[in-house]
Amino acid sequence: MSKRVLVVDDEKLIVKGIRFSLEQDDMKVDCAYDGEEALELAKETEYDIILLDLMLPKLDGLQVCQQIREFSNVPIVMLTAKGEDMDKILGLEYGADDYITKPFNILEVKARIKAIMRRTVKQEVPEEKAKIVTSGDLQLDCESRRVFIAGREVNLTAKEFDVLELLVFNPNKVYSRENLLNIVWGYEYPGDVRTVDVHIRRLREKIEINPSEPRYVHTKWGVGYYFQG
Numbered sequence: 762m763s764k765r766v767l768v769v770d771d772e773k774l775i776v777k778g779i780r781f782s783l784e785q786d787d788m789k790v791d792c793a794y795d796g797e798e799a800l801e802l803a804k805e806t807e808y809d810i811i812l813l814d815l816m817l818p819k820l821d822g823l824q825v826c827q828q829i830r831e832f833s834n835v836p837i838v839m840l841t842a843k844g845e846d847m848d849k850i851l852g853l854e855y856g857a858d859d860y861i862t863k864p865f866n867i868l869e870v871k872a873r874i875k876a877i878m879r880r881t882v883k884q885e886v887p888e889e890k891a892k893i894v895t896s897g898d899l900q901l902d903c904e905s906r907r908v909f910i911a912g913r914e915v916n917l918t919a920k921e922f923d924v925l926e927l928l929v930f931n932p933n934k935v936y937s938r939e940n941l942l943n944i945v946w947g948y949e950y951p952g953d954v955r956t957v958d959v960h961i962r963r964l965r966e967k968i969e970i971n972p973s974e975p976r977y978v979h980t981k982w983g984v985g986y987y988f989q990g
Contacts (some may be wrong), residue, residue: 762903762961763787763788763789763819764788764789764809764810764878765789765790765791765806765807765808765809766783766788766789766790766791766808766809766810766811767790767791767792767799767802767803767806767808767810767811767812767813768783768791768792768793768810768812769778769792769793769796769798769799769811769812769813769814769822769825770812770814770817770840771795771814771816771817771818772792772814772856773794775840775861776791776792779786779812779865779867782867782871783871783874786790786871791806793816794818795818795819795820796817796819796821796822796824796825797819797820797867799813799817799820800820800825800829801826802959803825803829803833803835804832804837806896807835808835809835809836809878810836810837810838810874810877810878811822811829811835811838811887812837812838812840812874813825813826813837813838813839813840814839814840814841814855815839815840815841816842822839826839826857827856830918834893834906834919835876836858836859836919837858837859838857838858838861838873838874838877839857839859839860839861840860840861840863840865841860841861841862841863842862842863849899849922851944856920857916858877858918858920859877859920859946859956860956866945871931875947876946876947877930877946879947884979892904894929894930894944895987896929896932896977896990897976897977897990898910899929899968899977899990900923902925902989904907906919906922908922908925908968912966915967915968916967917964917967920945920960921960921963921967923945924941924945924960924961924962924964925930925936925968925978925988926989928978928987929988929990931988931990932988933988933989934987935981935985935987936985936987937984937985938957938958939954940953941952941957941985941986942957957986961980961986964978964979976989977983977989977990
């Protein structure tokens with residue numbers, strides 16, 4: 762079954778190039794050239810992934826991302842100019858899954874898309890494991906992909922949930938940033954390891970009482986991250 766992609770950029774040549782290349786891989790591609798149009802399409806259609814430019818007319822990419830997150834966990838990859846603040850793009854209030862800097866190689870774009878889609882397919886394969894896991898005040902419902910802290914629901918993005926789920930099911934096991942990229946984002950994922958740091962920090966902001974002194978997601982300096990209930 763063909764994957765459906767939404768490409769959003771006000772530079773029509775970029776959109777045309779991405780669309781042509783993705784259609785060669787048998788993907789269905791919709792295009793939007795401003796933020797409002799992108800938002801309407803995202804509401805009307807169920808996409809497997811959205812490529813979203815940061816600088817857009819009407820609504821910018823961050824506003825579009827933020828509003829899509831109110832009704833969908835679809836993976837969103839931001840297309841950005843070099844030098845933009847990656848922490849902001851992947852930041853708490855917006856919930857993008859990844860970013861690619863311009864000018865980009867279309868092969869890199871396709872590799873990122875395939876890595877994310879492989880991970881999404883893996884999530885759809887049922888696994889024999891506990892549906893609800895409790896550790897201290899933290900409760901993880903794997904079936905509905907919801908997280909609660911002391912009975913209060915915490916809204917995580919798809920990638921934040923994936924990272925937390927992996928760590929929770931492997932307590933005290935230390936994962937390097939490269940490990941996490943390969944497992945959560947996809948094997949031999951071509952992205953930046955800083956993506957992991959930003960997601961971990963964002964996760965702590967949401968689930969820890971004091972993110973600088975975490976109770977659940979810990980750092981082993983020079984090695985990586987691990988979960989301790």
